[in-house]
Amino acid sequence: MNAPRPELIIEAGRAEQQYWRDLWHFRELFYILAWRDIVVRYKQTVIGVAWAVIRPFLTIVVFTLVFNRVAKLEAPGDIPYALFVSAAIIPWQFFASAFSEASSSLLSNSGLISKVYFPRLIIPAGSVITSLVDFALTLAMLAVLMLWYGFAPDWRILFLPLFILQAFAAALGAGLFLCALNVKYRDFRYVVPFIVQFGLYVSPVGFGSERVPQYLRWFYDLNPLVGVIEGFRWACLKGASPLEARTLVSSLTVTIVLCAFGIWYFRKTEKTFADVI
Amino acid sequence: MSDAIITVENLGKCYRLQHQQRERYTTLRDLITNRVKSLFGTQNSEPGTQNSEEDFWALKDVSFEIKQGEVVGIIGRNGAGKSTLLKILSRITEPTKGRITLRGRVASLLEVGTGFHPELTGRENIFLNGAILGMTRAEIRSKFDEIVAFAEVEKFLDTPVKRYSSGMYVRLAFAVAAHLEPEILVVDEVLAVGDAEFQKKCLGRMEAVASQGRTVLFVSHNMATVRALCSRAILMKGGSVGCEGNVQNLTDMYGAVEIEDTETENIPAGAHRPGNTGQAVFQTIRICNITGAKTSQLYLGQPFRLTLTLEATSDIREAVIEVGLVASDGTHVTCSRTLDGGAEPFPLPRGRHEVTLEINAFLLPRRYSFALILYHFDGHIIDWVDQVQSLTVANIAEDSSDTYRFWPSIRGYVRPEGVWHLPFPQKGARVK
Incomplete structure (x- = not known):
């Protein structure tokens, strides 16, 4: 009876102070929601998880046919074009799916939000993590492709996790911002597919960054995905595709700013989600 | 503390x-529209619409x-x-x-x-x-x-x-x-x-x-x-x-x-009406408890009163009203007719009328609804509405002395007036 009982105080602005502690406290929920998303995604599909690999694989095939065979684009050095494209498509698809899943995550979990308390950050962060699982599978596919072409990466591959982290941060930041906006302004659910489609053209997926005219370069480098994709190529393809320092710095800066801004905006609007959704 | x-x-x-x-x-x-409107100031700011x-x-x-x-x-x-x-x-x-x-x-x-x-x-x-x-x-x-x-x-x-x-x-x-x-x-x-x-x-x-x-x-x-x-x-x-x-x-x-805010007593236009000739229609149904308060919930064992209004568009010479009590599982539990006890059919003149039925059935805890039928003595149906108004009987008496807790599904719908003769003393036996 005298054992100290946990005391919880609810008042305006209080959740703010306990936020990060709560986030830790609710970690089990975080795992289980991520697990749910993964399990549900491939339920009642005939080939199940294979979809995670088939989609990027077909994209790679199409890109190779269109850009390499038809448009006669070449990869720098003696890298097979298919590998050159894969090293870009794989991080790009991770970003695209993580970002769009995260942006719609709050709305598709509106039932939870209006009925149970937990730090809302769990939901979009969980969907980014879920996309990471598909991403791991596509990385395995990349390894198989490399084997097929008899291409062995060198020490640079050790830096790959850093670029994965950058892709993760970019997807999380953008996803948090858009999902928070999506709760209040439903317009943004039309904006997201547009951003994803548009992003594919302004990121170096089918081409290498060196083809971008110099006078546009500073602007082009602001795209966080430029750093991610060029980084991937550099790490996976023995540096055959050069990674320029200014690209890395500017896209990394944008990523950090984007991620911080996403978290800040999300936290700012989070309190009202249950009232608005 | x-x-x-x-x-x-x-x-x-x-x-x-x-x-x-x-x-x-x-x-x-x-x-955006709101921002633009407020930018261009005050076209819209009559006192009423402003805030x-x-x-x-x-x-x-x-x-x-x-x-x-x-x-x-x-x-x-x-x-x-x-x-x-x-x-x-x-x-x-x-x-x-x-x-x-x-x-x-x-x-x-x-x-x-x-x-x-x-x-x-x-x-x-x-x-x-x-x-x-x-x-x-x-x-x-x-x-x-x-x-x-x-x-x-x-x-x-x-x-x-x-x-x-x-x-x-x-x-x-x-x-x-x-x-x-x-x-x-x-x-x-x-x-x-x-x-x-x-x-x-x-x-x-x-x-x-x-x-x-x-x-x-x-x-x-x-x-x-x-x-x-x-x-x-x-x-x-x-x-x-x-x-x-x-x-x-x-x-x-x-x-x-x-x-003050129980649901309407009007019989909705969309109510299930298996038969209607247009000569008369049931319009409202109201349940009151013994104190006369309108309700849709009764404590165990409470009698209640049903008030119906019906509007006749022509004179009906020999009318009979029948009220059926239907449990939520669809069972027709019982019914009460104006003919009960050997009474004669009544003449229903044109106009709006209110009839009241007092029911003293010991209903077991469930949800019930009513079926209302108005017919000629010869069996010809004038108006028949099904499943109107709902009545919930609680599993506890008003003074909490009597309760039902288990197995509602096997207990049926009504309680008979039974008298138990036990060869040993029983505490708290009710005097009835």
């Missing part, structure tokens, strides 16, 4: 109402204390602030003012089966829902068998819940919730689901929780349940605490409050 486990002080919650919009969320278009935003206090100055082990019912009409209070207690939304101190682990149950995913199996959903309600995986694992037994879904554990019947779904969902073991349990009207038998089981479970010294906050419209479960009640009225205290007095008062 007080031994209060929940202390609520001057709690207030303010919502901003935007009058022009119907949806709660805005679209960018609205935002399209208004503060609405869903809760104001709510203060109360709840001690450990108390089971408190929160009652009140729709819009009295009950749900807002629950949402704040369960931290879904923040209060605008005031504070709540909770001394213990809180679990809240605002809905049964929150987060259930139709594609997942029963087993998976138990873990998912448990985690959502705040249980750790170890806790769920240790209670897993109990939950499954309670829900009676052993055979379907590995079937996706989308293939469950709605009854099974609700049972499973409630079973998870029922095995939460927090110090404070906050429950919304989630018991209003499932079949009657399962409801009983849930109530039993709630009583068990309460008897273990846990604190339960229970929000409900169902007076009988509140009375059966709670020791104290808080009556919410217009966003603040109207009254608090003894559950008996308050539920009586709530009954009085409730009368």
Whole structure:
């Protein structure tokens, strides 16, 4: 009876102070929601998880046919074009799916939000993590492709996790911002597919960054995905595709700013989600 | 120091109402239009339309204390602030003012089966829902068998819940919730689901929780349940605490409050009408308890009065009215006719008339509805309405002396006047 009982105080602005502690406290929920998303995604599909690999694989095939065979684009050095494209498509698809899943995550979990308390950050962060699982599978596919072409990466591959982290941060930041906006302004659910489609053209997926005219370069480098994709190529393809320092710095800066801004905006609007959704 | 486990002080919650919009969320278009309008100043600012935003206090100055082990019912009409209070207690939304101190682990149950995913199996959903309600995986694992037994879904554990019947779904969902073991349990009207038998089981479970010294906050419209479960009640009225205290007095008062807004007594145009010649129609039906108050709920054993109005468009020479009582499972329990006891048919002149029927049947706890038939003595139906008005008979007598707890499905519908002769003394036998 005298054992100290946990005391919880609810008042305006209080959740703010306990936020990060709560986030830790609710970690089990975080795992289980991520697990749910993964399990549900491939339920009642005939080939199940294979979809995670088939989609990027077909994209790679199409890109190779269109850009390499038809448009006669070449990869720098003696890298097979298919590998050159894969090293870009794989991080790009991770970003695209993580970002769009995260942006719609709050709305598709509106039932939870209006009925149970937990730090809302769990939901979009969980969907980014879920996309990471598909991403791991596509990385395995990349390894198989490399084997097929008899291409062995060198020490640079050790830096790959850093670029994965950058892709993760970019997807999380953008996803948090858009999902928070999506709760209040439903317009943004039309904006997201547009951003994803548009992003594919302004990121170096089918081409290498060196083809971008110099006078546009500073602007082009602001795209966080430029750093991610060029980084991937550099790490996976023995540096055959050069990674320029200014690209890395500017896209990394944008990523950090984007991620911080996403978290800040999300936290700012989070309190009202249950009232608005 | 007080031994209060929940202390609520001057709690207030303010919502901003935007009058022009119907949806709660805005679209960018609205935002832009509003900004542009305000940029271009004042074309739109006649005194009435200017403030399209208004503060609405869903809760104001709510203060109360709840001690450990108390089971408190929160009652009140729709819009009295009950749900807002629950949402704040369960931290879904923040209060605008005031504070709540909770001394213990809180679990809240605002809905049964929150987060259930139709594609997942029963087993998976138990873990998912448990985690959502705040249980750790170890806790769920240790209670897993109990939950499954309670829900009676052993055979379907590995079937996706989308293939469950709605009854099974609700049972499973409630079973998870029922095995939460927090110090404070906050429950919304989630018991209003499932079949009657399962409801009983849930109530039993709630009583068990309460008897273990846990604190339960229970929000409900169902007076009988509140009375059966709670020791104290808080009556919410217009966003603040109207009254608090003894559950008996308050539920009586709530009954009085409730009368003002019980559902309409008009028979809806869309009512099921197996037959109508147009010569006359039943228009309204009203149920009153013995004190003459309009109601849709009766305590066990209460007689009631049914008032019908009917409008005849032509004179009917030999009319008969029959009222059938139909249980919610579709069984026609009994009926009462104007011919009962050998009475003659009556002449029904043109115009609007009110007829009253006093019924003194000892109905067992269930939901009932009525079938109203007006016909010629020769058997020719003039108007026949099915399934109108609903009447709930509680499982407890008004003075709590008489209750029904188990097996409602095998007990039938009415209680005969039986007299038991026992060869041993019986305490508390009723004098009738």
